[in-house]
Amino acid sequence: MPNKPEIKGLEHLYIPTGKFEDAWRFWTDIAGGKPGETWGEGEARSGMIQLGGQSIVLGGDAERDEDPELGYPVRHGAATLYFSTPNLDKLYRDLANRGASILRGPLKTHWGAKVMTVKAGDAVIAFIETKKKTKKRK
Helix, strand or coil: CCCCCCCCEEEEEEEEECCHHHHHHHHHHHCCCEEEEEECCHHHCEEEEEECCEEEEEEECCCCCECCCCCCECCCCCCEEEEEECCHHHHHHHHHHCCCEEEEEEEECCCCCEEEEEEECCEEEEEEECCCCCCCCC
């Protein structure tokens, strides 16, 4: 049997929305999440919220279409789970050897992270490479 995949845990939950202001109000004012950084404007406004020790990214996606970068259909309200892994290339090989349905192999995204997507039944799961930060020696 090929190596077991090394998946560290949930990195963040991504929720695409066509109604950013309504979604932001729910997750911050109603659900009690701590608002973080926002970016973009108008229908393309996005932002990050901390809730229960987890990060939620609301993506203001004006249109429902295929994400050309990560290769999966964007459906408003259909969340994508992002799991962290220390070595995305190794995880890719391990999952492929086990027969996973890879939607998009490892690539560096426009926001700088190395990510890949996998079909998991009806869901899309994304894996993001998160390297351990090394301490600088004095």
